[in-house]
């Protein structure tokens with residue numbers, strides 16, 4: 151048996167990178183040769199290593215879309231074993247909920263030829279500064295210290311080859327799976343559309359260079375967010391001028407655009423008498439109208455963002471009052 155291992159990880163704000171480093175150090179200390187592969191910057195490659203460890207932050211009870219895309223393109227070398235660690239977030243360090251991610255990623259890895267023998271979950275401070283004020287620096291340090299110790303214990307279990315597979319009931323998988331589906335298909339994209347840069351932005355473009363989803367483009371010296379956001383919160387937390395905000399005006403406009411389609415959908419449903427056809431007509435009109443209204447709202451807000459008065463209107467939002475969060479493994483992205 152060779153003693154080669156690969157630690158594959160994705161991080162938005164540094165927590166998962168920190169956990170990945172602890173895992174890699176622990177393996178090296180036990181005599182393993184370890185390479186670290188950030189999943190947003192390396193092509194999917196498993197090489198010939200015998201042990202593979204996958205670490206990712208949890209979003210909406212699931213794994214980031216770019217992580218599942220990376221895993222879908224991996225092929226396991228003969229005899230490869232895999233461990234999976236989900237990294238959640240909390241205000242006080244209490245363990246979170248792995249949702250459906252460990253179950254789904256394990257199935258995906260098995261399909262790619264890996265023998266999954268270990269899955270677990272840890273919680274670092276929450277990084278969702280669009281809507282939550284993260285823990286104070288002192289509280290964050292305490293949570294990190296507590297979780298670091300847990301990651302070390304997990305690394306030792308992985309080294310011993312211990313079998314540990316977390317299970318979820320069918321009902322939990324169905325319910326949380328729906329939330330994850332909504333997050334992955336639309337939620338994360340809308341999160342990107344809530345961002346705006348306020349008047350402190352100096353056009354340095356660090357946010358655009360660091361975005362792991364290439365979802366930010368600089369237009370006329372200011373960042374503009376497209377629909378590819380993963381929701382990783384790297385941009386809002388890493389902006390050197392704390393100029394990125396979640397905009398209340400954007401939230402209102404998108405909420406209205408999401409609610410309006412109910413009326414044409416109801417009208418379409420009522421216009422057809424056969425129940426199945428009525429449901430199909432209502433759903434079809436709802437989906438089409440939602441897409442149209444969201445695109446129209448996006449165009450309207452993009453236009454408002456080109457005017458100084460529009461920018462002043464878009465800037466206020468909850469994040470102005472919140473601290474920013476940088477995890478212990480911060481320094482991510484091409485400009486590090």
Ligand SMILES: Cc1cc2nc3c(=O)[nH]c(=O)nc-3n(C[C@H](O)[C@H](O)[C@H](O)COP(=O)(O)O)c2cc1C
Nearest residue numbers: 162163164165166207208210211238239246276277
């Ligand atoms: C959009 C979004 C959704 C999240 N959903 C979850 C979740 O479902 N469960 C959880 O425990 N943490 C959740 N979190 C918290 C992060 O997973 C957590 O803070 C993580 O440690 C961030 O890791 P990173 O610093 O490597 O990006 C969410 C964070 C964001 C921004």
Ligand code: SF4
Nearest residue numbers: 351352354355357389
């Ligand atoms: S990182 Fe901040 S200051 Fe720099 S372009 Fe982005 S929003 Fe503006």
Ligand code: SF4
Nearest residue numbers: 361379380382383385
């Ligand atoms: S736009 Fe911001 S939150 Fe979205 S993927 Fe890029 S860096 Fe992450």
